Amino acid sequence: AQTVTQSQPEMSVQEAETVTLSCTYDTSESDYYLFWYKQPPSRQMILVIRQEAYKQQNATENRFSVNFQKAAKSFSLKISDSQLGDAAMYFCAYRPPPSGGYQKVTFGTGTKLQVIP
Amino acid sequence: GAGVSQSPRYKVAKRGQDVALRCDPISGHVSLFWYQQALGQGPEFLTYFQNEAQLDKSGLPSDRFFAERPEGSVSTLKIQRTQQEDSAVYLCASSLSGLSSYEQYFGPGTRLTVT
Numbered sequence: 405a406q407t408v409t410q411s412q413p414e415m416s417v418q419e420a421e422t423v424t425l426s427c428t429y430d431t432s433e434s435d436y437y438l439f440w441y442k443q444p445p446s447r448q449m450i451l452v453i454r455q456e457a458y459k460q461q462n463a464t465e466n467r468f469s470v471n472f473q474k475a476a477k478s479f480s481l482k483i484s485d486s487q488l489g490d491a492a493m494y495f496c497a498y499r500p501p502p503s504g505g506y507q508k509v510t511f512g513t514g515t516k517l518q519v520i521p
Numbered sequence: 522g523a524g525v526s527q528s529p530r531y532k533v534a535k536r537g538q539d540v541a542l543r544c545d546p547i548s549g550h551v552s553l554f555w556y557q558q559a560l561g562q563g564p565e566f567l568t569y570f571q572n573e574a575q576l577d578k579s580g581l582p583s584d585r586f587f588a589e590r591p592e593g594s595v596s597t598l599k600i601q602r603t604q605q606e607d608s609a610v611y612l613c614a615s616s617l618s619g620l621s622s623y624e625q626y627f628g629p630g631t632r633l634t635v636t
Contacts, residue, residue, distance in 0.1 A: 408563075441627075447610060448524075449564075449627035495563050508554070508577065509625065511563030 406431050408498050410512035417486045418520050424471075425481045425515045427496030433457075437499040438472065439509070440481045444492040452494070455479065483517075491519045523547065525628035527613050533634045534603045542598045542631045546615030553596050554625060555588055556612040564612050570596060603635045 407430045417423035429438070440452040455463045455472050462470050467487075471480045483490055496512040526545045534540050546553050552571055556564035557580075566580040572593035581588070585604075590596040600607055610632045614625040 447612075447630045447632075449612065449614075451624055454624070497563075508566045508569060508580075509564075511565075513561070513563050 406498050406500065406510045408496050408510050408512035410496055410515050412515045413513075414516045414518065416518040416520055417483070419486055419488060421486055422482060422484045423486055423517065425483075425494050425496075425517070427479045427481070427512055429477050429479065429496070429498050431477070431498065431500075433501050435501045438470075438479045439497040439499070440468070440470070440479075441495045441497060441511075442490075442492045443495060443514075449495070453481065486519050488519050488521065491517055493517075525613055525615050525626050527611075527628040527631050529631060530629060531632050531634075533636060536603060536605060536635055538603050539599065539601045540603055540633065542600075542611050542633070544596045544598070544613030544615075544628060546594065546596070546613070547626055548594075549617070550615035550626075551593075551618055552616045552623070552625075553590060554614040554616075555596070555598050556614065557582075558610040558612055558630070560609070567598070567611075600633075603633075605635050608633055608635045 409428045436457045438455045441449050442452045443449045453463050453465045453468050467484045469482045493514045493516050495514045498510045500507045528543045554569050555567040558564045568588045569577040570590040585601045587599045610630040612630045613628045616623040616625045
């Protein structure tokens with residue numbers, strides 16, 4: 405079974421600074437999807453960024469970027485120019501290969517990010 | 522357009538009561554997922570529907586949990602004879618398809634507290 409590990413229960417960052425959230429996962433597959441989700445206190449889970457394992461280029465979405473190290477099974481999220489609205493729980497998630505049929509998502513335990521004004 | 526909605530947002534039940542949690546997915550979304558999120562944890566998969574068919578219920582923790590989606594749209598998660606360990610946030614998500622390439626859109630969740 406796939407596992408996703410987030411070893412940082414809580415992180416804090418000064419507003420306008422950069423922070424990196426860590427995630428490691430375990431899989432025997434060669435192709436899969438990785439995600440970072442944001443869950444603000446209102447609890448609506450929002451997709452932040454997605455990475456397809458067969459793509460070597462790291463995904464980027466505005467201030468959010470990932471460092472995908474496939475061999476190390478590491479998938480960290482970097483938030484640049486942190487804003488107060490970035491404060492939330494962040495979940496790393498894994499989805500198995502797109503081999504047809506449905507695929508359920510496995511989530512990590514989350515990292516609570518605090519942004520200090 | 523409207524996102525995934527869930528009701529009620531909060532539910533307090535006495536131990537032993539039955540509860541029903543509703544999920545309205547995004548219109549046209551074929552796939553629907555239910556997750557259970559305990560306090561301080563990530564969501565855990567409960568069950569999956571493709572249209573009205575429940576294709577995977579391997580995550581349901583006991584036979585007290587039952588989910589349905591009779592017309593392939595709205596889904597209801599029912600918990601019979603609630604126990605304290607059922608206290609959690611129950612999240613619903615929908616996607617165009619169950620295939621990996623399609624994003625799952627989450628609802629706000631229902632926070633269930635069993636006293």
